[in-house]
Amino acid sequence: MKSENGINTIGLVGLGLMGQGIASCLITYGFNVIAYSRTATREQETIKHIAESMKNLIDRNIIAASEVEGWQERFQYVNSVEKLGDSEFIIETVGESLELKRSIYKTLESVIGEDVVIASNTSGLSLSLLQEQLVHKGRFIGMHWAEPAEITKYLEMSRAKDTNDEAVQIACNIGERCGKEPTVLNYDISGLISNRLMYAMMREAIYLVESGVADVETVDRSFRNDIGWWAALCGPFRWMDITGLPIYAKVMEDLFPKLANTAELPKLMQEKVDTKTKFYDYSEENEEDWEKKWTEFTYDIREIVEKYQKKAE
Numbered sequence: 001m002k003s004e005n006g007i008n009t010i011g012l013v014g015l016g017l018m019g020q021g022i023a024s025c026l027i028t029y030g031f032n033v034i035a036y037s038r039t040a041t042r043e044q045e046t047i048k049h050i051a052e053s054m055k056n057l058i059d060r061n062i063i064a065a066s067e068v069e070g071w072q073e074r075f076q077y078v079n080s081v082e083k084l085g086d087s088e089f090i091i092e093t094v095g096e097s098l099e100l101k102r103s104i105y106k107t108l109e110s111v112i113g114e115d116v117v118i119a120s121n122t123s124g125l126s127l128s129l130l131q132e133q134l135v136h137k138g139r140f141i142g143m144h145w146a147e148p149a150e151i152t153k154y155l156e157m158s159r160a161k162d163t164n165d166e167a168v169q170i171a172c173n174i175g176e177r178c179g180k181e182p183t184v185l186n187y188d189i190s191g192l193i194s195n196r197l198m199y200a201m202m203r204e205a206i207y208l209v210e211s212g213v214a215d216v217e218t219v220d221r222s223f224r225n226d227i228g229w230w231a232a233l234c235g236p237f238r239w240m241d242i243t244g245l246p247i248y249a250k251v252m253e254d255l256f257p258k259l260a261n262t263a264e265l266p267k268l269m270q271e272k273v274d275t276k277t278k279f280y281d282y283s284e285e286n287e288e289d290w291e292k293k294w295t296e297f298t299y300d301i302r303e304i305v306e307k308y309q310k311k312a313e
Helices: 017-028 042-059 098-111 127-131 165-177 192-210 216-225 236-243 245-258 267-275 287-312
Strands: 009-013 032-036 075-078 089-092 117-120 140-145 155-159 183-185
Touching: 009 017, 009 098, 017 032, 017 042, 017 140, 042 075, 089 098, 089 165, 098 117, 098 127, 117 165, 127 140, 140 165, 140 192, 155 165, 155 192, 183 192, 192 216, 192 267, 236 245
Parallel strands: 009 032, 009 089, 032 075, 089 117, 117 140, 155 183
Antiparallel strands: 140 155
């Protein structure tokens, strides 16, 4: 397999919101991208997304305008998976369908070199199951990004059953070149780290509303003003370290048996899906405005976290 230094061109399969963000990140940090989407209109959407991302990154002084001049020449859209043959690394980020992903991998293996790593952005499907039908199994890895991909530091790598060390190292090196702080799981587990923690929190949040403890807005406010206050700087283990392990041990003994542990989809969640409604009323405030607020907030958080990380070095 090629070392990271020898990789300049990355193939990207899937140009939904996540794929567009990944494309933006890769282009920003100097890679060439050959992209394919089953939806042809995604080509122009992606170009627009990249251009807007570049402007924001420049305005925030994260990159210099000179670093991304002529970026359009480094983005190429193709109309079939078969045309990704020149890729030196592949990132797949299509819908969570085992059949679809396997079909894509089969085609990819017929056109790319046997030393080209295939990385999947999946967080829900078993990597070992996805890897199962590959001819060259060792080159397959999980590479899970977070939105907005061009801003966040998040990148989780996960081995499938037969993933080799070289594939992991190449993927990590690419992530680091993109300004990420890659984490590597020792083995394949459903949901990875971040999603397992997030969904445990969401289950408890829904339980609190369903059991009448508080309404949606109140639960959000409490979470935002406590966990949301420290979580960007400290993970749960460091937070326990600096605020007192004995206290947490005592609370765990009493609280753990009382936490939600149902394996079923909560009724409130099913109701929202069935009625196509949301937890908040966006008739007076635009949902898109909240999406813009989130993007701006991620820039602010990145700046603050980097500042304190430098102090800690």
